[in-house]
Amino acid sequence: MEGIDFxxxxxxxxxxxxxxxxxxxxxxxxDGCGLCVKVCSAGLWSLREGKARLAPRYRELCLECAAxxxxxARGAVDFSYPAGGTGVTIRFG
Numbered sequence: 001m002e003g004i005d006f007x008x009x010x011x012x013x014x015x016x017x018x019x020x021x022x023x024x025x026x027x028x029x030x031d032g033c034g035l036c037v038k039v040c041s042a043g044l045w046s047l048r049e050g051k052a053r054l055a056p057r058y059r060e061l062c063l064e065c066a067a068x069x070x071x072x073a074r075g076a077v078d079f080s081y082p083a084g085g086t087g088v089t090i091r092f093g
Contacts (some may be wrong), residue, residue, distance in 0.1 A: 012063065013089045019059050019082035023068070027051050029076035036077060039067040052076065064088045 032050040042063050044055040055061065064087055069079035081087065 017086040036068040
C-alpha cells in the first residue's frame with residue numbers, strides 16, 4: 001500500500017468550551033525515561049534536565065489519546081478526558 005498523505009488537523013474537530021486541565025504531571029515521580037516523549041504523536045512532551053515537560057499549550061493541541069498516561073510506569077502522568085462537548089472528536093474514523 002502506498003503512503004497516504006493527510007494532515008491530522010483535517011481529521012480532528014475541537015468542540016467549543018473550556019476543556020479544563022485534563023493532564024497533570026508530577027515531576028517528583030518522573031524518572032526521565034522519555035517514553036511519554038516517544039509515544040506522543042502531537043509532540044507535546046520533551047525532556048529537560050532529566051525530567052519530562054508538558055507543552056504549555058497542550059489543552060489546545062493534545063489529541064487526547066492518553067498514551068502518555070498509559071506508558072508512564074512511575075505514575076507521573078495523570079489523564080482524564082475533558083468534559084463532554086469539549087475537546088477532540090476524530091472525523092472520518
